[in-house]
Amino acid sequence: MKKKILGVLLGVTLAAGLLAGCSQAKDNPGTTGGASAKARTLSEIKEDGTIKIGVFSDKNPFGYVDSNGKIQGYDVYFAKRLAKDLLGSEDKAEFVYVEAASRVEYLKSAKVDVILANFTVTDERKEQVDFALPYMKVALGVVSPDAALISDVTQLKDKTLIVVKGTTAETYFSENHQEVKLLKFDEYQEAYDALLDGRGDAFSTDNTEVLAWALQNKGFTVGIESIGNLDTIAPAVQKGNKELLDWINSEIETLGKEQFFHKDFEETLKPVYGDEIDPENLVVEGGQV
Template sequence: MKKTILSLVAGAILTCSLNARSLAEIKAEDNIKIGVFADKPPFGFVDKAGNYQGYDVYFAKRIAKDLLGDETKVVFVPVEAASRVEFLLSNKVDVILANFTKTPERARVVDFALPYMKVSLGIASPKNAEIKDISELNGKTLIVNKGTTADAYFTKNKNGVNLAKYDQNTETFGALLDGRGAALAHDNTLLFAWVKNNPEFVVGISELGDIDVIAPAVKKGNTELLEWINAEIIKLGEEQFFHKNYDETLAPVYGNDIDKESVVVEGGKL
């Protein structure tokens, strides 16, 4: 992990002459580039009509509406988990809203705004071979996405687990469906949704490690944009925006199985 962080910092130095767009530049160019997932329903995905949808996308559209007066002025940039930091460092996006968990390592190279969601790691496995305890993974293959908190957690705490790492969510879940691993570790909020559509699987471990937060991120030092986003999150809390977001994008997937208060963070306050 330290090598990865150092390499990202080194890469940032190479592009130091290219500053992130300021708030004034974003307004002048009349668009905001926001990195989201294209393959992680219900948080960020492309529907059959080719439109971006999901919890993060719903928030991104509101940012564009309040900043630029029109939600269609957001330019969605598809990212993968392992590329989120690099896309900020290289100025490919202004903001990352790709279900980005705040960690101390990431906070060294990007600036996180206030949180808008809570999350923990979970583990999904086949119902007929359910993994209920981490010790049951000893000597078995666990599937993870590169660059995720699950990747970082199990790279540090292998405990006899063999890791199979994939770049894209579609590859990761495809590997589980194909039986290339005994289980898959990912954000529990994503797994709860996925098993709804794949009932032959179950989230045998629903919380692993710490409860973390999801937050927007901007390039390190882009203080003006960061402060605007923080003020926006606080303002949106006054109208319970993220609860409405949950009702529109997550509740149809989760149903009554999940307590929204265990997921939603309103006004940036835990």
């Protein structure tokens, strides 16, 4: 599990991802059409003095609650900066915990102003929400026990792969590897517990996350470090909320000039990954992939 290997694999999949388009995930498949509640405009957010940001609470090291009950992670670090630059203080960020399959609905119902929950940009999601410029690159990975390591997708035939509902992993394997049995959960912690308990042979989600998890859990290895397309992660707002979207895009471009996301990596991801991942294979500055 070396950064050189991951770098090569991500580099190879980048071209494929840009040509083939992002894998698509279904968030609340039964929910279509317009928003059920109108999102707050940028002016209304400023007037209220708080910005509601949807994040994960169980996806370490991107969005999670630490042992002291505080929300931490790569996405959270960014979210706090958004609040500081928009409203004058990072404490103005009101964090709303979401699950993977609820992200689109939380924007449609205006429960949050922005989603910053490791949200992969896909063509299907673009029809339902508006994505800002990207701030991270990611592909899928597969983690499994060392005693029965899965190092090639062909080894998953007739085996049970754990996935989280509403993720690109669920969609990718459903569409491309129907020979693999999928065990689906709503929350990431449930999925990891199932892997630890032996209810599945492997677990697939963003490679950045499974690499971090494997480093923290002895006896498990990411045997498949990159599969599928190289996708991008970006903030999302309710469809049509142009004023807020334009501000976020401008903010991402401005933050790029100070290499903000490299600082974010150093503060939140480097302590977990060490030298296993080169930040250039993950970080996107100024929205430019």
